[in-house]
Amino acid sequence: MGNLLFKNAHVIDPSQKLDTVGDVLVVDGKIADFGKALSCSADNIIDASGLVLAPGLIDLHVHLRDPGLEYKEDIISGCRAAAAGGVTTVCAMPNTKPVCDNVETVKYILEKAANADAHVLPIGAVSVGENGEKLTDMQALKEAGCCAFSDDGVPVKTAELMREALKEAARLDMPVFAHCEEKTISRDGIVNECDVAKDLNMPQIPVSAEDVGTARETALLMSAPKNARLHICHVSTGNSALLIASAKRNGFNVTAETCPHYFIFNDEKLLLKDADYRMNPPLRSAVDQFSVLYSLIDGVIDVIATDHAPHSPEEKADFYKAPNGVIGMETSFSASYTALVASGLISLYELIDKMACKPAEILNRPIGTLKRGSAADIILIDESEKFTVDINKLHGKSKNCIFKNRELQGKVKMTVLSGRIVYNDLGD
Structure with a gap:
């Protein structure tokens, strides 16, 4: 070299x-x-x-689709996209096929990523098969190389299982990444509850679905071991940000991320009838958009991630039937720079902190730095x-x-x- x-x-x-x-x-x-x-x-x-x-960026929330869904993305192509966007470390969510709930799948990911254009840190599933019934062997997953635990794609099914997950993750000094959604409220919704969605006759997801999920997870953290670490994924509502701020003020170890699309766009984009503007959680109202933006600026929301979720053009062709998800690793830095730095809302120093240094702190790993020897x-x-x-x-x-x-x-x-x-x- x-x-x-x-x-x-x-x-x-x-x-x-x-x-x-x-x-x-x-x-x-x-x-x-x-x-x-x-x-x-x-x-x-x-x-x-x-x-x-600057230090290479760290994306805490990526769906590489590998193993099992390689027609959408694979580890090599995903890391190539990451490199083009300045992302040097990718945290890979476990909702693959098979689910990353076992040592063999972790080894597969790490071996395939060995020669890729970004470091890949697998996130292990909280529950076996992400079905919310039984905890995975978290210790074995950590020892195999996982950096965190999550059932992302769906919330952890029950409060009791999430309570046990926080307890076991605390014993292992690992964070739990929470997808906050109350499924009895969101049901089969695909877009934000709003007038545009009603006019388009689309199933809707109220903001309360996310807010209740965030309330559950932060409440469980309050009764978890003191060293438990909770990370809230893809914050899209102002109320969720308020709940996170309250938990932080009271000294609990909670961190949060949002994605560029939540502070740049809002649900008016539904008028385009373009499935590329559909993701979960969905684009929210302009009020939520600006609440998330200013929660990011003032540090309630710690980091910017992407929730990079590739789908084929064929899958995204029908506005009503398409799966939720957008890609983001190649554009996340530039989109954030345009919205935040070029507009004068924050400095480039602060943006690098939110996209490299603070993600490293959440993972508790010696990355996201230019220190000698790193x-x-x-x-x-x-x-x-x-x-x-x-x-x-x-x-x-x-x-x-x-x-x-x-x-x-x-x-x-x-x-x-x-x-x-x-x-x-x-x-x-």
């Missing part, structure tokens, strides 16, 4: 409170040195003048570059991109994974 020397970069690393101009040296896949005008030899010297150099997972960013999202140029298998044909600002120009360049848009 050749050594890399990045010269004259604007280096941002919130994990070290770094925001300065300097050089970064990579040796044998690790960060070897950082400073002004480093004088050392390297196999590849990259002039990063005018570019931002893996050289690095991205280069051109803050000024604007581009239009062309779904035919995306790197994954599926094209169900909510940002299609949209102009975004802030382009990932290079992604480095453990010292290996896995994406390069710098040209000659």
Whole structure:
């Protein structure tokens, strides 16, 4: 593996409170040195003048569809898409076929990911088969390489099982990722409860379905062991954000994520009758959209994830019958930069914190950093570059991109994974 020397970069690393101009040296896949005008030899010297150099992004919520649904996405194609979006670590949800509820499936994922363009951290299922009846062998899953536990795709079926999951995960010092949805309220809904949905005669999901789910999980956390860690997935409602804020104020170990589509779009997009604007939880009202946005800005919502959920064009063709889900890894940084940084709502430093450093803290892993000796997972960013999202140029298998044909600002120009360049848009 050749050594890399990045010269004259604007280096941002919130994990070290770094925001300065300097050089970064990579040796044998690790960060070897950082400073002004480093004088050392390297196999590849990259002039990063005018570019931002930051830790690789960490996406806590990805559906790689592998094993079992590889026609939608697989580990190799998903990681290729991740690299193009600056994501160097992917947390893979367990709702595959078979479900990631056993050591053999974890090993399969890790072995296939060994030569992929991003690190893959499997998330183990909370319940066997994600059927909500019996806890998995969480200790065995952790020892095999899982980074967290979740039944995402669906909520953990009963409060009692979730209580046991929090208790066992606490013993193992692992987080539980919660899909918050009360199924007796959401039933067969596919879009937000709103006037547009009524006019279109579509089954609806009230905000209370998510809010009741969030209330259940945060209440269970309050009676769990003190070291229990709960992470709330894909927050889409203002009330859920309020519940999370309350739990945080009272000292409980709860974190939360949202996705770019929840703070950029709202349920008015249903008027387009385009299934690429359908996901679960659904796009909410403008009031919820802005509540989520400002909860993200003020830190109630800790991180930005994608809930990357690929589906084939054929599956997404019918607005009413299509499965829920959108892809997001290639566009998440640029969409977030456009909505948050270019608009002046937060700084790029804060965005990197929400997409790299804080996800690493939630996982309690030594990633999302440029500290000396850490893996050289690095991205280069051109803050000024604007581009239009062309779904035919995306790197994954599926094209169900909510940002299609949209102009975004802030382009990932290079992604480095453990010292290996896995994406390069710098040209000659």
